[in-house]
Amino acid sequence: MSEPLNDPIDLAVLEELQSSVGREFVDELIGTYLEETPALLAALSPARAAGEAAEFKRLAHSIKSSSSAFGAAELAGLARALELGGVPADGAPLAALGAAYERAAARLTELRRG
Amino acid sequence: MAESGARVLVAEDNKVNRLLLIRSLEQLGHRGAGAENGRLALELLEQQNFDLLLLDIAMPEMDGFQVLQHLSASPRLRDLPVIVTSALEDIASVVRCIELGADDYLRKPVNPVLLRARVQSSLEKKRLRDEQREMVRRFATSEVEQDLERSGFALGGKHLTATVMFADLCGFTALCEQQSADETIELLNTYYTLMFDAISGQGGVINQMIGDGLMAIFGAPLPLADAGSRAVRAALEMIEMIELLNVERVAAGRAPLAIGVGLATGDVIAGYTGTQRRATYTCVGRTVNLAARLEAHTRVAAHTILVDDATRATLPAELATQALGAAQFKGIAGPTEVHAVTPRGAG
Numbered sequence: 001m002s003e004p005l006n007d008p009i010d011l012a013v014l015e016e017l018q019s020s021v022g023r024e025f026v027d028e029l030i031g032t033y034l035e036e037t038p039a040l041l042a043a044l045s046p047a048r049a050a051g052e053a054a055e056f057k058r059l060a061h062s063i064k065s066s067s068s069a070f071g072a073a074e075l076a077g078l079a080r081a082l083e084l085g086g087v088p089a090d091g092a093p094l095a096a097l098g099a100a101y102e103r104a105a106a107r108l109t110e111l112r113r114g
Numbered sequence: 115m116a117e118s119g120a121r122v123l124v125a126e127d128n129k130v131n132r133l134l135l136i137r138s139l140e141q142l143g144h145r146g147a148g149a150e151n152g153r154l155a156l157e158l159l160e161q162q163n164f165d166l167l168l169l170d171i172a173m174p175e176m177d178g179f180q181v182l183q184h185l186s187a188s189p190r191l192r193d194l195p196v197i198v199t200s201a202l203e204d205i206a207s208v209v210r211c212i213e214l215g216a217d218d219y220l221r222k223p224v225n226p227v228l229l230r231a232r233v234q235s236s237l238e239k240k241r242l243r244d245e246q247r248e249m250v251r252r253f254a255t256s257e258v259e260q261d262l263e264r265s266g267f268a269l270g271g272k273h274l275t276a277t278v279m280f281a282d283l284c285g286f287t288a289l290c291e292q293q294s295a296d297e298t299i300e301l302l303n304t305y306y307t308l309m310f311d312a313i314s315g316q317g318g319v320i321n322q323m324i325g326d327g328l329m330a331i332f333g334a335p336l337p338l339a340d341a342g343s344r345a346v347r348a349a350l351e352m353i354e355m356i357e358l359l360n361v362e363r364v365a366a367g368r369a370p371l372a373i374g375v376g377l378a379t380g381d382v383i384a385g386y387t388g389t390q391r392r393a394t395y396t397c398v399g400r401t402v403n404l405a406a407r408l409e410a411h412t413r414v415a416a417h418t419i420l421v422d423d424a425t426r427a428t429l430p431a432e433l434a435t436q437a438l439g440a441a442q443f444k445g446i447a448g449p450t451e452v453h454a455v456t457p458r459g460a461g
Binding site: 013017020021022025029032033036055057058061062065066068069 | 127128129130131133134137138141172173174222223226
């Protein structure tokens with residue numbers, strides 16, 4: 001597989017992380033990220049539906065901060081927009097966030113194996 | 115060096131961030147522990163000793179702001195260094211954290227070089243605070259220590275208005291020659307116990323004991339309403355205590371004791387003096403000198419409690435005094451009006 005045109009992961013950020021805490025640890029950490037993040041994403045929808053602005057913001061913030069640690073810039077950017085922009089009127093931004101996560105997760109899985 | 119082996123608690127709800135911070139701390143030679151929300155962090159801080167807290171702001175159950183508020187309300191945890199780690203771009207949140215007592219701020223994702231520098235600096239600050247605290251614990255009275263606990267450490271000197279007391283056992287040297295060393299030490303211990311009780315009961319702080327002499331301050335380091343009359347009441351109680359002790363002593367065939375007390379009120383310069391290994395809260399200045407002179411003058415004047423004009427002026431009617439006229443004291447410019455406090459029950 002050739003690299004996608006727009007890599008969802010900023011490799012420079014990931015490599016810096018690997019060199020600072022160790023490649024093996026980063027691989028484990030990616031595993032934790034892949035385990036933890038779907039639950040955060042899933043919780044966004046009910047928080048939006050219930051209009052729980054603080055909880056929504058906290059979830060978006062959490063997704064943003066761990067995603068940016070791996071250089072998942074697109075995903076972190078979308079999460080940040082939700083964190084700062086408040087509860088969206090419809091579910092479209094959440095669907096976009098979910099899709100961005102899938103791309104980032106697939107790439108991280110690939111990079112982790114490689 | 116100070117940074118090695120520190121125990122650092124990471125309060126962070128996001129597991130990835132938490133593990134990453136703990137790992138980074140371990141790479142710096144520290145021991146990290148994690149808490150996934152503010153409430154759990156506080157529980158761990160209460161149960162165990164940590165040198166530093168890395169605190170996230172946005173957390174479920176209890177957020178970073180609430181944690182900082184709890185910390186500042188706890189005498190044990192108030193001085194724990196806190197570095198706020200948050201990706202919140204909101205500068206107002208950072209300002210609020212600093213106002214709530216956080217020492218420093220790190221943006222996430224945390225840069226390892228910055229982490230190292232900030233952790234080291236916070237631990238160094240904690241080490242200095244711990245040293246000061248230990249110094250005070252060893253050498254200051256509990257009142258002084260508690261004042262410092264409450265107000266934070268202020269080692270600089272300051273001008274205060276206070277009443278200074280000097281007290282001395284009359285003829286103590288002659289007494290020492292008549293009795294055994296053990297008896298002398300036992301006598302001093304009894305004497306100090308009684309004097310401490312009378313002085314602290316009135317809100318005074320004893321800051322020096324030299325042989326059979328002691329110096330106490332009323333109105334420093336904590337301000338004290340009616341410092342003058344409290345000091346006089348303490349002096350009267352001291353006399354009564356000595357009289358009670360004398361009943362026992364005379365019954366045991368020993369010589370009765372007598373004390374002299376000098377009190378002066380006015381401006382003092384108060385602060386910590388000493389060296390790294392021994393320090394004391396003390397007061398210096400003309401008022402202190404005058405109190406010492408008045409105490410020495412009790413033998414000349416044949417009265418047990420002597421006070422200056424400024425102290426007498428603060429006394430209520432029931433604390434009667436007798437004007438003894440002016441006296442000239444060494445090191446004190448001009449004549450000093452001296453007043454004797456009339457012991458209770460002495461007419």
